[in-house]
Amino acid sequence: MAEATTKVQSLINQNDVVVFSKSYCPYCKATKSTLEKLGAEFTVHELDKLPDGAELQDALESVSGQRTVPNSFIKQKHIGGNSDLQDLLKRGELEKLLREANALKL
Numbered sequence: 001m002a003e004a005t006t007k008v009q010s011l012i013n014q015n016d017v018v019v020f021s022k023s024y025c026p027y028c029k030a031t032k033s034t035l036e037k038l039g040a041e042f043t044v045h046e047l048d049k050l051p052d053g054a055e056l057q058d059a060l061e062s063v064s065g066q067r068t069v070p071n072s073f074i075k076q077k078h079i080g081g082n083s084d085l086q087d088l089l090k091r092g093e094l095e096k097l098l099r100e101a102n103a104l105k106l
Helices: 002-014 026-038 053-064 082-090 094-100
Strands: 017-021 043-046 071-074 077-080
Touching: 002 017, 002 053, 017 026, 017 053, 026 082, 026 094, 053 071, 077 082, 082 094
Parallel strands: 017 043
Antiparallel strands: 017 071, 071 077
């Protein structure tokens, strides 16, 4: 578990915007679609396609307090799941966070 936790934290630290996802999850697809429509540059880790995906998902719970996907981070700040991301979008805060992270394509 310690190795997976270290890997998750490293992935969060190395990417301005990171989404831990599962390729078949409709909520994950909605999150990725929203980020794409905004023109955000982001990294996706499809846990169902990774050999250590289950361990990474367990580690995400210890890192973020959330085990479900999507599990998103902007500038190492835990954003949460799809409903959290959509709420930020509706309040006009998502684009601001992405701009601050220099994650919007010009």
